[in-house]
Amino acid sequence: MDNKQLQDLVEQMTLEEKIAQLLQLTAHLHEGTDNEGQVTGPMEEMGITEPMVTASGSVLGLSGAQAVIDVQQSYLSKSRLGIPLLFMADVVHGFKTIFPIPLAIGCSWNTELAEKSAEIAAKESAVSGIHVTFAPMVDLVRDPRWGRVMETTGEDPYLNSLFARAFVRGYQGDNLKDNPDRLAACVKHFAAYGAPEGGRDYNTVNMSERQLREQYLPAYRAALDEGCEMVMTSFNTVDGIPATGNEKLLRGILRDEWDFDGVVISDWASIREMIAHGAAEDDCEAAYRAIRAGVDIEMMTPCYVNHLPQLIESGRVDEALIDEAVLRILHLKNKLGLFENPLRAADPEREREVIFCEEHRNVSYELAAKSSVLLKNNGLLPLHSDANIALIGPFAQSDDILGWWSCVGAKEDAVQLGTSLKERLSGGQLSIAEGCGIDSITPEQLEGALETARSADIIVLALGEESAMSGEGGSRTDIRLPEAQIELVKQLKSLGKPIAAVIFNGRPLDLHGIFEEADAVLEAWFPGSEGGAAIADILIGRVNPSARLTMSFPQSVGQVPVYYNHFNTGRPMDPRKTEERYVSKYIDSPNEPLLPFGFGLSYTTFEYSDLTISSSEMKADQTLTVQVSVKNTGDREGVETVQLYIRDVTGEVVRPLRELKGFEKLSLAPGESGTATFTLTEEQLRYYHSDLSFGSDPGTFQVFVGPNSRDTLEQSFKLI
Numbered sequence: 001m002d003n004k005q006l007q008d009l010v011e012q013m014t015l016e017e018k019i020a021q022l023l024q025l026t027a028h029l030h031e032g033t034d035n036e037g038q039v040t041g042p043m044e045e046m047g048i049t050e051p052m053v054t055a056s057g058s059v060l061g062l063s064g065a066q067a068v069i070d071v072q073q074s075y076l077s078k079s080r081l082g083i084p085l086l087f088m089a090d091v092v093h094g095f096k097t098i099f100p101i102p103l104a105i106g107c108s109w110n111t112e113l114a115e116k117s118a119e120i121a122a123k124e125s126a127v128s129g130i131h132v133t134f135a136p137m138v139d140l141v142r143d144p145r146w147g148r149v150m151e152t153t154g155e156d157p158y159l160n161s162l163f164a165r166a167f168v169r170g171y172q173g174d175n176l177k178d179n180p181d182r183l184a185a186c187v188k189h190f191a192a193y194g195a196p197e198g199g200r201d202y203n204t205v206n207m208s209e210r211q212l213r214e215q216y217l218p219a220y221r222a223a224l225d226e227g228c229e230m231v232m233t234s235f236n237t238v239d240g241i242p243a244t245g246n247e248k249l250l251r252g253i254l255r256d257e258w259d260f261d262g263v264v265i266s267d268w269a270s271i272r273e274m275i276a277h278g279a280a281e282d283d284c285e286a287a288y289r290a291i292r293a294g295v296d297i298e299m300m301t302p303c304y305v306n307h308l309p310q311l312i313e314s315g316r317v318d319e320a321l322i323d324e325a326v327l328r329i330l331h332l333k334n335k336l337g338l339f340e341n342p343l344r345a346a347d348p349e350r351e352r353e354v355i356f357c358e359e360h361r362n363v364s365y366e367l368a369a370k371s372s373v374l375l376k377n378n379g380l381l382p383l384h385s386d387a388n389i390a391l392i393g394p395f396a397q398s399d400d401i402l403g404w405w406s407c408v409g410a411k412e413d414a415v416q417l418g419t420s421l422k423e424r425l426s427g428g429q430l431s432i433a434e435g436c437g438i439d440s441i442t443p444e445q446l447e448g449a450l451e452t453a454r455s456a457d458i459i460v461l462a463l464g465e466e467s468a469m470s471g472e473g474g475s476r477t478d479i480r481l482p483e484a485q486i487e488l489v490k491q492l493k494s495l496g497k498p499i500a501a502v503i504f505n506g507r508p509l510d511l512h513g514i515f516e517e518a519d520a521v522l523e524a525w526f527p528g529s530e531g532g533a534a535i536a537d538i539l540i541g542r543v544n545p546s547a548r549l550t551m552s553f554p555q556s557v558g559q560v561p562v563y564y565n566h567f568n569t570g571r572p573m574d575p576r577k578t579e580e581r582y583v584s585k586y587i588d589s590p591n592e593p594l595l596p597f598g599f600g601l602s603y604t605t606f607e608y609s610d611l612t613i614s615s616s617e618m619k620a621d622q623t624l625t626v627q628v629s630v631k632n633t634g635d636r637e638g639v640e641t642v643q644l645y646i647r648d649v650t651g652e653v654v655r656p657l658r659e660l661k662g663f664e665k666l667s668l669a670p671g672e673s674g675t676a677t678f679t680l681t682e683e684q685l686r687y688y689h690s691d692l693s694f695g696s697d698p699g700t701f702q703v704f705v706g707p708n709s710r711d712t713l714e715q716s717f718k719l720i
Helices: 003-012 015-021 050-055 065-078 102-107 111-127 147-151 157-172 209-216 218-225 247-257 273-277 283-293 303-313 319-335 348-354 358-369 417-424 443-454 483-493 531-540
Strands: 023-026 058-060 086-089 184-190 230-233 263-265 373-377 388-392 429-433 458-464 499-504 520-523 606-613 623-632 638-648 659-668 673-681 699-706 713-719
Touching (some): 003 319, 015 023, 015 050, 015 303, 015 319, 065 348, 102 111, 111 157, 111 358, 157 184, 157 209, 157 218, 157 659, 184 218, 184 247, 273 283, 283 303, 283 319, 303 319, 358 531, 388 417, 388 443, 417 429, 417 458, 417 531, 429 443, 443 483, 458 483, 483 499, 606 638, 606 699, 606 713, 623 638, 623 659, 623 699, 623 713, 659 673, 673 699
Parallel strands (some): 023 058, 058 086, 184 230, 230 263, 388 429, 458 499, 499 520
Antiparallel strands (some): 373 520, 606 623, 623 673, 638 659, 638 699, 699 713
């Protein structure tokens, strides 16, 4: 259909039909299935009538080719105008083939693989009948207490923006109509959902507009610049106004400033939640605020269908707002090719061939192998294939390695660590003991672990969080591993044998009780369907780890939020004078995180030298070339992620001590040297001033290059 035909279709619709297009319901309310869908919030008394369901515009959480076909056909048989349904779902890090959680994907610093994972997720989803995924989530995060850090790619706006673009490219491709194996992407959660006070989910967000624009908005903007078709509003307030009813945010910035003309959808029940926020007296006022702000689709509450008619009749809401919203929804359905083929890619026979196929699982393996971060290694890893090893811990043979938001992924399909490690130890022995549960330990478990460990040369501990300990609604004040696991480590340490710890989790943790006790620590995250195989190959050295952290690991929860790109203070602490009291410091902890942003080890070593800048001065219309030499000083091939940071030494407002501006991966053989080359432009030096103008200031800039945000070489130049 062309735009004129779509507008004609809107004109043919009754007001009730138009408003029903703005309603999204879970699948079990539709004829054609008894599937209850995947719900993420409390089911409320909806007050939904059969005519509303018959005319509603989209479905949440239904998948499976035949189920979608049945619902779509039943729906269209009753639709007066033949407008097809949109089917949407949370396909966050895979559909049936589950990839590592997004935080882990970020640690790969590999946007090509991230894009490929989204492309595969889209293909599996599309053949199963889905049209839209509620991804990518690009919320910037600095507080590991918040459970949903597992859904983001980290604490840096530049890196998050690169991954936002990569995920959108993977999900959507170049043309949704010509390629039915892709999905429309929905970037979320707009805006600043990743900064709740106290790390408590759904909590208040309070920040300056300058900080919002500089740190939190860039990744959303990047997704939209890549062509992302939809935006989901966040649960939180922005400047005291719930995002779902925030006109400045949704119309002022999103529509007017950024020219976004796609579909905006509320998060689950977030329109009605304005009442609990204290920003709306009742459902009617909530509907009024949301439609005026520009929310096109209401997810799982009936505020629009029950109250927009009277709001229009009374003159408080112009019917043109409804028409605009409906037209945007119809445009999306048209882009997906649903008017020509309402069933799109849904195909039960092809579905059986495509989902969880070997090709897709191979990519899941590769991404898991490149997302696992080696945090510590005193020479214990890699393990020798003929070693006598005791694998102990609640994750030794656990299938709970997919993580939260694993869509239709099945735990029983997950490759387990113990099974994989046993297959790979050609001449050695592997004994396995659970040792403890996630958060409990019995004398029998402990004795079994000690007995198993006594007969081994090396202990490998498989520890971590169960998946429900992170994710939505998974905020925690204590981000240490459960005491039962720390006790297990303590008891095994008493045997005096070398220990390697593998941690499965969805957030940065306070690793005290593990980090100092173990000789090696591997951060596996929730690595997805092929996680056990990937981790086993890292442990025995078939894979040389290359991942780098995209969130800082704190010394303790008392430091939170702790992040690399922070401001200086008027009384910065001199590291050489730690005893000085009246400076900005803790008296019971270092200021610095345990492990900084960008950190990660390899089974080889790298040496940096000869950092050069092409000129000591730079004009606005010029570029600078930054180069550094990197040598592999170890005995095996490895990949080094060379990172470039800058600091604007003096700004009109205070600038961060370091900001990531680029990175380059070098693959080097033993003894080989390579050169990482970066180009700096004046545009990269711009920032939001106190009046929200965006530009750069003349003056001195420091340039830092190194393997992480802490350990760097330094040069400087002047912008003139």
